[in-house]
Amino acid sequence: MTKEEVLETIKKEKVSFIRLQFTDINGTVKNVEIPSSELPEVIDNGMLFDGSSVEGFVRIEESDMYLVPDLSTLAILPWTKDGVKSARIICDVYTPDGKPFEGDPRYRLKLVAKKAEEMGFKAFAGPEMEFFIVPMSDGKPIFEYLDSGSYFDLLPLSVAERVRRDVAIALSQMGINIEASHHEVAPSQHEIDFKYDEIVRTADNAQTVKLVIKTMAIFHGLYATFMPKPFYGVNGSGMHTHMSLFRGSENAFYDPNGELQLSDTLRKFVAGLLYHARSITAITNPTVNSYKRLVPGYEAPVNVAWSAGNRSALIRVPQARGKATRIEYRAPDPSANVYLAFAVMLAAGLDGIEKGMTPPPPIEENIYRMDEEKKRKHGIVSLPGSLKEAIEEAKRSELVREVLGEHIFEKFMEAKEREWREYSIVVTEWEREKYFWV
Structure with a gap:
């Protein structure tokens, strides 16, 4: 305009x-x-x-x-x-x-998107936004379930259904088209998916979607949280992110003559993401609580592998082909800074293309059921198991430092190390119940 x-x-x-x-x-x-x-x-x-x-x-x-x-x-x-x-x-x-401020997250994503364009690509993305809706009292959230629903459940009398309806209406009025909304696996958990778009615009839209969800929940006297794991014993909230590259009007990930109709470009992109997966996890999963979600079980994407279909791998390739060919990176959660998360993910994939990386063979069996010996045989490692481990991985990564820039890299790592220290000295109710009588 x-x-x-x-x-x-x-x-x-x-x-x-x-x-x-x-x-x-x-x-x-x-x-x-x-x-x-x-x-x-x-x-x-x-x-x-x-x-x-x-x-x-x-x-x-x-x-x-x-x-x-x-x-x-x-x-x-x-x-x-x-x-x-x-x-x-x-x-x-x-x-x-x-001059553009080096510490502006939106600018950091723009730089990586520009690099993609210099390589002949336009990058697209589409995240799946998962969240919990909980009751509120006196303006404060109550940490308990609002409903007992599960995946795709229809709750016609639930106020949460009305929240999702109003979110869809509000976003449509703001020019953001909702493709799907539904109840998720855990009680009180929901998902909203919006239209795939150019990567910077998608990041802008993701921020708007989160704002509208929180606003509409408050209008209904409820609270929406994007905390990755607010409740013990149920699935956490992810932000599975679909990505693709286009050359002009053609999807660069699609090759009608390639194996599984997937291009060499896609395979190199996947190889780059797998290579840098552990290094970028501090950015895609930036809170202490993120690692309560990234544990075996609960459909958690902890296995650094890729698959042409099954959801037990970190990266999967949905069955759609042609212009809809894409990869789905399943690690991120909605506590992430979406600009920085998209930036490191895209940069990792582009690095794989630039260096001509080759991914390992796709894993089509259920990795959740593999024992550790079989995982080692396939070369499958796990994502970091804590924020501290993720920070150490990120600090060793030249790619993460380059993508974030010195300003954000130093400030981000400083903030996350401070967060880990604070967490480390807090005495929890679990500890009191476990050790008080020692």
């Missing part, structure tokens, strides 16, 4: 306020709200804000930063307060000298 088109839309829709949206290194959506009358000035000159107040950005002595609106992301928020309309525009972060 041009400046004139944006301003005309704002005027026509009688929008009073604009939320200038951006994302910190933890993946948290931030915003600065301005009256719509200020938008022409912001479009021309950016919006000055204090970067030192944002997690992982800059020190106080270098705090001035600018938000530069990406006009293509304008969307009217489909809810009003006292009849007052607001819209949001996603912004890129710039330094005072007019």
Whole structure:
């Protein structure tokens, strides 16, 4: 959209306020709200804000930063307060000298997407967003199930069904098409899938989807959480991510004459992802709680292997072919910063293409049922078993450092090591029950 088109839309829709949206290194959506009358000035000159107040950005002595609106992301928020309309525009972060801020997660993804284009590809992605909906009391979530449903269950009287309906309506009004929504395996767990798109736009949409889900849950007096494993003994929430590369209008992962109709490009991409899988896990699964999900059982994608179909491998290739040919990387969870997660995943795959890597043979049997000896025979290793292990793997990775850039790499690792130290000294209720009488 041009400046004139944006301003005309704002005027026509009688929008009073604009939320200038951006994302910190933890993946948290931030915003600065301005009256719509200020938008022409912001479009021309950016919006000055204090970067030192944002997690992982800059020190106080270098705090001035600018938000530069990406006009293509304008969307009217489909809810009003006292009849007052607001819209949001996603912004890129710039330094005072007019350069992109190296610590902006969206910029880091843009750089990898640009590299793909320089290699002749356009990257596409589509995540499956899983989450739990729980009750609330006095504005605080209650850590208990809202329902006892399971996979694809129809709960016609459930308020959670109404939440998902309202999410679909709201996202449609914001220009994001929902392809499917349903109850997931665990009680109170749900999934929403939205349309596959170019990778940066998909990351933007993922942030919007999370915001709308949380907002609609609150409107119904409930709380939606993207915590990977909020309840013991049931499946956790993942963010399985589908990815493909296109050359022009042709899917570069599809080869009608290749084995399983899969191209050499796909195989090299898969090889790169497998090679870097352990190194990128701290980014795709960035919390202590992430590793309560990444354990054997509960359909957890812990096995570093690939398959042409079965879901027990880290990477699978769904059966669709032609333009729909894609890989599904099953490790990420929705606590990840989606920009950084997409960036390291895409970079790992591109590295496999650049270096002509060859993947091991696909594993078609159920890896969950393999014993350790058989896994070793197939060369199957596991993803890191804790945030600490994942951090150490990431710190040794040149690819992760390059993709994140020095600024985010240092800030991210510092934050995650601090998180691990905090976790390590907390005394839990489980420990009291287990050891109090020693």
